[in-house]
Every structure is written in C-alpha cells, then in structure tokens.
Amino acid sequence: MSKYFYIALTSIRSRLAYLGELGSKTIFLFVVLYIFLCLWKVTYAETNQSSLGGLSLKQMLWYLVVTESIIMSLPTIATLVDQDVRTGALAMQLVRPMSYPLNMLAQTSGERVLSFALNFLVGSIIALIFVGPLDFNLSGIAMFLLLIPLSFALDFTIYFLIGLAAFWLEDTTGLTLIYSRMTMILGGMLIPLELFPDGWQQILRVLPFSAIVYGPARVFVTGDLQVFLSVLIQQIVAILVFAFVIRIVYNLALRRVFSHGG
Amino acid sequence: MENAVSVSQLVKNFVLKKREGMRWTESEVKAVDGITLSIEKGQSVAFIGPNGAGKSTTIKMLTGILHPTSGEASVLGCVPWKERTRLAKRIGVVFGQRSQLWYHLPPRDTFELLSKIYEIKQDVFKSRRDMLIERFQLSEFLDTPVRKLSLGQRMRAEVACSLLHGPEVIFLDEPTIGLDVIARQELRDLISEWNRENGVTVFLTSHDAGDIQHVARRVIVINHGRVVLDDRVSRVRRQYLREKVLSVKYADTPESISLDGVKTLKESGHAFKFEVDTLAVPIEKVMSEIMRIGSVVDITIEDPPLEEVIAHIYSAPPTEFGDDAPDDEPDENESKSS
Numbered sequence: 001m002s003k004y005f006y007i008a009l010t011s012i013r014s015r016l017a018y019l020g021e022l023g024s025k026t027i028f029l030f031v032v033l034y035i036f037l038c039l040w041k042v043t044y045a046e047t048n049q050s051s052l053g054g055l056s057l058k059q060m061l062w063y064l065v066v067t068e069s070i071i072m073s074l075p076t077i078a079t080l081v082d083q084d085v086r087t088g089a090l091a092m093q094l095v096r097p098m099s100y101p102l103n104m105l106a107q108t109s110g111e112r113v114l115s116f117a118l119n120f121l122v123g124s125i126i127a128l129i130f131v132g133p134l135d136f137n138l139s140g141i142a143m144f145l146l147l148i149p150l151s152f153a154l155d156f157t158i159y160f161l162i163g164l165a166a167f168w169l170e171d172t173t174g175l176t177l178i179y180s181r182m183t184m185i186l187g188g189m190l191i192p193l194e195l196f197p198d199g200w201q202q203i204l205r206v207l208p209f210s211a212i213v214y215g216p217a218r219v220f221v222t223g224d225l226q227v228f229l230s231v232l233i234q235q236i237v238a239i240l241v242f243a244f245v246i247r248i249v250y251n252l253a254l255r256r257v258f259s260h261g262g
Numbered sequence: 263m264e265n266a267v268s269v270s271q272l273v274k275n276f277v278l279k280k281r282e283g284m285r286w287t288e289s290e291v292k293a294v295d296g297i298t299l300s301i302e303k304g305q306s307v308a309f310i311g312p313n314g315a316g317k318s319t320t321i322k323m324l325t326g327i328l329h330p331t332s333g334e335a336s337v338l339g340c341v342p343w344k345e346r347t348r349l350a351k352r353i354g355v356v357f358g359q360r361s362q363l364w365y366h367l368p369p370r371d372t373f374e375l376l377s378k379i380y381e382i383k384q385d386v387f388k389s390r391r392d393m394l395i396e397r398f399q400l401s402e403f404l405d406t407p408v409r410k411l412s413l414g415q416r417m418r419a420e421v422a423c424s425l426l427h428g429p430e431v432i433f434l435d436e437p438t439i440g441l442d443v444i445a446r447q448e449l450r451d452l453i454s455e456w457n458r459e460n461g462v463t464v465f466l467t468s469h470d471a472g473d474i475q476h477v478a479r480r481v482i483v484i485n486h487g488r489v490v491l492d493d494r495v496s497r498v499r500r501q502y503l504r505e506k507v508l509s510v511k512y513a514d515t516p517e518s519i520s521l522d523g524v525k526t527l528k529e530s531g532h533a534f535k536f537e538v539d540t541l542a543v544p545i546e547k548v549m550s551e552i553m554r555i556g557s558v559v560d561i562t563i564e565d566p567p568l569e570e571v572i573a574h575i576y577s578a579p580p581t582e583f584g585d586d587a588p589d590d591e592p593d594e595n596e597s598k599s600s
Contacts, residue, residue: 006378010364010371017366017407092360094327097350098379257328 081163
C-alpha cells in the first residue's frame with residue numbers, strides 16, 4: 001500500500017512545480033465569494049430572515065468557501081484516463097507491478113489534496129475579511145476531515161468511470177461536462193440542499209452529488225452529527241457501488257486494449 | 263540453454279470498424295498471424311518489420327498488456343497476460359514514444375518512486391541507482407526537471423529507469439527514435455554493454471539499421487504479422503548482401519575491367535567504384551583482376567548498408583521467405599571482409 005502513498009506524495013511534489021495557475025484561481029475565488037456575499041446579503045435582507053436553510057449569512061459564506069474549494073480542486077481525472085486510453089499511454093502504466101485504478105487514485109488525490117488545501121486557505125482568508133471567523137467546533141472539523149477524503153474518493157470513482165468510457169466512446173468530454181455540472185447544481189455548490197423544494201431534497205440527498213459537495217460543507221459550518229452520519233453512510237455505500245462497477249468495467253476494458261500507435 | 267521468451271502460434275486479431283456512408287461495417291484485421299519464436303536467456307534480438315507489421319502488438323502481448331486471440335507465450339516462465347503484475351517485476355519496458363519520467367520532476371524523483379513501485383530494498387536500490395547514474399552519465403542532469411532535458415538525456419534516463427529493478431528481459435520499442443547520431447550511438451552502446459555484462463535478454467524493435475547492427479546478434483523480421491526471417495545478423499548481411507562495393511584509386515588510367523558480376527558504378531579520373539556480385543564471381547578473383555589492370559593507390563571494400571537488406575526483405579511478398587529459408591541456403595559467399 002505504501003507505493004500508492006508514495007505516488008500521491010510524488011504527485012504533490014510534481015504539482016508544486018507549477019503553482020502559477022493558482023494565482024488566477026485565487027482571483028476567481030475572490031470574485032465568486034464577493035458576488036455571492038452580495039447576493040445572499042440582499043436575500044437575507046429581503047426575506048427578513050437571520051437564517052436561511054438553518055444557516056446564517058456568515059455560515060452561508062463559509063459554506064461557499066468549502067463547496068467552491070471542493071469543486072475548484074478537481075483534478076482532470078476523466079481527461080487523464082481518457083488520454084491514457086486514447087493515446088495508448090495506458091501501456092506504460094500496465095507494465096508496472098501496480099494497479100492502474102489505484103495508481104490513478106493516488107496520483108489525482110495527491111494533486112487534489114494540495115489544491116484543496118490551497119484553495120481553502122485562500123477562501124478562508126477572503127471569508128475572514130468579508131464576514132469574520134466562524135464559530136468553529138472541534139468535532140465539526142474532525143467530522144469534516146473524515147468526510148473530505150471520502151468525498152474526493154467518491155468523486156474519483158465517477159470520473160474514472162467516465163474516463164474508462166473512452167474505450168467505447170469517441171469522446172468523453174461531454175459526459176465529463178454533464179457530470180461536473182450536475183455535481184455543481186445538484187450537489188449544492190451554490191445553494192444548500194435545504195433551500196431546494198421539499199420534493200427535490202428527498203432525491204438529492206440520496207444521489208451521490210450531495211455526498212461530494214453539500215455534505216462536507218454543511219458538516220463543516222454546522223457540525224451537525226445527524227447530517228454527518230447520513231452523509232458518511234451515503235459516501236461509503238456510493239464508493240462501494242462505484243468501485244464494484246469500476247472493477248467490472250475495467251476488466252471488460254482491459255480486453256479491449258488496442259495497440260494504439262502501432 | 264533456458265529460454266527467456268517462447269512464443270507459439272501467437273495470433274491477435276483486431277476488429278476494425280469502417281464507416282461507409284451511414285453504415286458501420288466491421289472487419290477483422292490480423293495484426294499478428296501465428297508467430298512462433300524462442301529467445302534464449304541473455305540473447306539480444308532485433309525484432310523488425312515495416313509499420314503495421316505487428317511488432318508493437320507482439321511486444322504488448324509479451325509484456326501482458328494485450329490478450330492474444332489465440333496461441334501461447336511464456337516470458338520467464340510466466341504467461342504474460344495472465345500474470346502481468348508478477349511478470350512486471352522481472353521485465354523492463356521502454357516505449358521510445360512514451361515517457362515514464364515525471365515531466366515536472368527531476369529524474370531522481372522518478373527513480374525514487376519506481377523503487378517504491380517495484381518494492382526494491384533501499385540498499386539494493388541505492389547501489390543500483392548509483393551504478394546506473396555512473397554508467398548512463400546521468401549525474402549532470404539528475405536534479406533537473408525532465409521538461410528541461412534534451413531528448414538524448416531523457417532517453418538515457420528512460421532506459422536507466424527501466425533497468426532500475428534489475429529486469430531479466432528488457433523490451434525496447436524504438437528506443438532511439440528521434441535521437442541524433444551521437445545520442446543514438448551512446449544509447450546503443452549502453453544497451454549492448456548491459457546485455458553483455460549483466461546478461462539481460464534484449465528484445466529490441468527499431469527502424470534503424472544501425473540499432474540492429476550494433477545491439478543485436480539475431481534479427482527476426484516480421485511482416486504481415488508473420489515471421490519472414492529469423493537469423494543471425496551477420497548471416498543476414500552475408501546472405502542478402504551479396505553485393506559489395508569496391509572503391510579503387512589508381513595511379514594512372516587502368517585497363518578496363520571485364521568480369522562477369524562486376525559493374526562499374528562510377529568513374530572519375532583514376533577513381534573507380536565497382537559493384538561486385540559475390541555470388542557470380544569470388545571477391546578474390548575480382549581483387550586480383552583489379553590489381554592486374556593498373557597500379558592501385560588506395561582501395562576500400564564496403565557492404566551496402568543494412569538498410570538495403572531490410573528494404574529488400576520488407577518489399578518481398580509474404581511467400582518469398584519461408585520460416586526456414588535462410589538456413590537452407592548455401593553459405594558459399596562467406597567472405598572475410600568488414
């Protein structure tokens with residue numbers, strides 16, 4: 001197992017070599033948080049509420065910091081797998097004594113953890129300036145730290161499957177686009193699930209999207225044990241299901257490996 | 263001697279989809295069509311053939327990446343596609359067109375990572391790494407990010423990478439592609455040195471006749487997915503290179519040469535270039551004739567480049583060379599040149 005841990009470390013080291021794009025992400029994060037701060041301010045004022053969906057304005061902005069950091073830290077998992085398949089670079093991975101899916105998981109997770117940490121750091125500074133510190137509780141943070149890796153792992157399994165689709169499809173960017181938008185909208189990136197209509201909420205809470213975005217963010221700002229437990233179960237079940245599907249699809253795919261590139 | 267690689271009746275078919283108008287039609291393409299061969303441990307073999315002949319497909323089956331349609335293969339006692347991970351620890355693979363080095367990191371980091379992936383003991387890893395650094399002269403760019411290396415440096419590091427875990431067989435798929443003359447020569451020397459001194463079995467594909475000549479002792483030519491020739495490199499040269507080129511410089515104008523099998527290619531002043539068909543006339547006879555007709559100042563005898571031989575074999579229809587054809591031909595033009 002230690003080899004995969006080392007792959008993750010190497011990927012972090014490699015990611016550190018080109019941090020330049022982080023600057024542009026920081027500006028983007030600043031703009032997004034500022035716009036939504038203004039929007040939510042108006043919404044809270046217009047509705048005359050101090051709490052919407054159980055969150056105060058301050059919590060709402062911190063919620064956004066977490067969800068934006070999760071979404072923005074996404075590595076290009078599906079694209080990497082798609083390219084490995086399409087260009088035949090997969091061959092180079094298959095001649096090593098390791099599992100390709102686990103290697104990919106380690107590699108992209110290393111990248112994502114680093115990227116998330118940096119985005120979160122920048123987002124926190126911006127939130128501190130705009131609305132001040134959140135009333136943290138330690139158990140909330142502990143629960144959050146447990147959900148985050150599972151959220152990344154679950155997100156990975158879905159993107160990896162989309163990447164594997166390259167064995168059958170001409171192009172997987174469409175699927176990636178659809179899935180990423182669904183994660184953003186149905187996962188509650190901008191609006192917490194509580195503010196969706198009741199009927200929707202029932203469905204969204206079962207779908208995997210909310211376990212990736214909404215769950216960790218909600219637990220971070222409220223430290224709600226009930227939400228934590230249900231998101232945890234949701235994550236574990238979804239990961240097991242998708243890992244099983246990957247197993248089947250990957251084995252099917254390996255039989256379709258073509259000799260790309262001669 | 264024990265075989266490192268043995269392959270029997272290996273076949274790989276691909277389904278090719280073609281679109282005609284709105285309809286997709288499927289046809290089967292035989293990429294590898296019944297290859298049988300065996301390679302002894304420690305041998306260096308060049309596996310050559312024109313583009314699309316089935317070289318890479320064969321390598322991919324032997325390294326366990328591809329499942330064959332039918333046939334058997336054993337590499338170091340493993341069935342590659344069934345025991346891929348186990349075999350991976352004992353073989354090294356270099357694809358000239360793909361990189362295993364991390365692009366943004368120096369080669370040293372990739373070495374470190376590979377030592378974990380291959381689960382090499384730290385002391386073994388360090389001593390082997392240091393030896394590779396010295397032999398492949400990697401020290402000057404060991405700590406430079408790969409993206410800043412020249413292709414020659416990168417390929418040296420690539421090959422060193424694939425030797426790090428001490429493989430018993432190394433598959434090199436066009437390792438010298440894109441390299442300049444010197445880098446190419448260096449890499450060839452390193453590979454053949456490693457083959458001689460460490461006894462690693464080398465399985466090389468290349469389009470470069472020089473690679474074959476300098477690295478391999480044996481050449482297997484495949485075309486249309488079949489083995490069309492399998493022989494020692496030196497013998498192939500002799501058999502298919504019956505022509506020799508003689509450049510002769512005379513002190514003054516010589517008499518004209520008239521021998522069957524000798525053609526004058528070029529003539530300028532007192533310098534001549536003859537092409538000799540050594541099957542039609544023994545080289546000895548030609549030499550004495552050349553000496554007889556004038557006073558010789560300088561003479562060189564050359565083989566036509568191996569490239570010509572390869573081109574000749576490639577262009578032949580699949581039936582001209584049987585699997586056993588080369589061995590049956592008489593060895594009468596055994597000459598002692600070059």
